[in-house]
Amino acid sequence: MTILEDRPVRARPEGGTLLEQFEFGLDAPICLTWELTYACNLECAHCLSSSGRRDPRELSTEQCEAVIDELQRMQVFYVNIGGGEPTVRPDFWHLVEYAVAHDVGVKFSTNGVRLTPERAAWLAATDYVDVQISLDGATAEVNDHVRGPGSYDTAIAALRNLHEAGFRDAKLSVVCTRQNIGQLDEFKAIADQYGATLRLTRLRPSGRGADVWDELHPLPEQQRVLYDWLVAHGEGVLTGDSFFHLAPFGEKLPGLNLCGAGRVVCLIDPIGDVYACPFAIHDEFLAGNLLTDGGFQRVWQNSELFAELREPQTGGACSSCQFFDSCRGGCMAAKFFTGLPLDGPDPECVQGFGEQALEGLGDQRRLPASSQDHSRLVPGRNEPVMLQLRRREEIEAGLTSGQAAPPVSACAESPLAGFTPSA
């Protein structure tokens, strides 16, 4: 990508805030996502990685072990494993054990398909492993609409198995959509019922998500509902860095109010391609490949793309906005995949500038062609049928702001959740 041009090269400041330091990147990522396979038993309508079929070039067991060895050398303490559905890899549980034995803690995301009572018991007995179950509706109706028939029952069964096996603090991970914003209390109740922690994330127009974003992304008034709900439940709910674009609704939020892509965040995909962010799987954000470019460390530290991303970015149309400090123009991937300029407002800018920009583009709006797609060629029996769902009417009920607890904890995953920026 060509965002470098003639920006003055700024040197990393000495001291300064943590945010300024993050802007210039770290020696190793702190929010590393590793997608182990593009294969998946489901075909979610909004899959960020357009998964479905395994790629024949996927890393072998030995290659995966070598990646883990390298992460250990780089002191990447924690990796978020996803897919596809990672647990369908026959060597998945072996790789989890291998990572943990090499000081790389694991959190993996799953739709629950392999979480039998036996597996749940094994997980409960294993240290440094976190499990995140995806559920995008608090009822089967809303969930299966996007994730496909039967997926609600699978997820709930997995949660139950974990809970009954004594696994503590699983994460219930929800992508917030127009259809489920009205169910936030119910999601929380499900999480509580199974001793899990609720994690809410933002729907981004990545992968197949681009095709359904217009239909699924929360409406402007729902963004406000979401923000207020987060403020009211700040402590007990994880959000990743998902919602910093909502900060202009209230006070400036602590945590990583910054797009971490290529700076502290990145993705390793199933064939070893390294992208700036799990939501930016596109050639534009491809930094290199760890097999052909001399390993992950070389890519992380030497890629030209990452060097560009670690330059302070200009705010473009956002720089004059009074909220730029906390919002910073929002999410790079959301802009890119909706066809908006990277240095302008987020498509969900709470001031409405994103919508204006999208409208302004009109017929000129060009969505970037996807550069990889592992969707099944023939729909399987689990493909969701996206029939129209009614919006829940009760979304406004009982949701008021007023608590000071800030909703956002830094970055995508838990290692940053309790961080102490002052030390």
Next chain:
Amino acid sequence: MPATVPSAEMTETELLDRAWELSSSVALRPEPFGALAYHFGNRRLTFLKRPELVTLVRALAEHPDARSALAATGVPEQQWGGYAAALRGLAAADMIRLR
């Protein structure tokens, strides 16, 4: 294992007079600004934002008290208060422990 430290209740003098060490479950990763400390037990990540603080934390185990570790690290005495506060925060997160 030493008891969880009531470091919040210690006066600055007490804190500086005690002997500390990096927790055994903590790993330090060098970064351009200092270091990142990761606690494998409570999975907390803390950023040590000054190279001097990193040197100090590493030096704690070799000195009879934090005061002499500070002196050995070359931190000017008028800044000790700030470092004591940082140590207090690190102790509260179990990043450093009394020994």
